[in-house]
Amino acid sequence: MNNSVWNVTxxxxxxTLALSHSTVDFASHGSTAGTFATLNVENLSGNSTFIMRADVVGEGNGV
Known part of the structure; x- marks a missing residue:
């Protein structure tokens, strides 16, 4: 991917996922609680941005 946006739904x-100045957006498919997507990649390379949502309330200590 080069200068692209992938909305992971x-x-x-x-x-293989080779990235160049791109965005992989896990948060674009809505803000519904419990709606998540998994991405498994054997070989990841490049320079890009990953946008993610996280539900960390009550998880761990001091987060």
Missing amino acids: SNSNLD
Whole structure:
């Protein structure tokens, strides 16, 4: 991916993901609680941004 945006809306499995100045957006498919997607990548390379949501309330200590 080069200068692109990938709105991740469902689970994906990739052998290779080569990124260049792109965005992988896990948060674009809505803000509904419990709606998450999983991305499994064997070989990840490049320079890009990952946007993620996290539900950390009550998890760990001092977070």
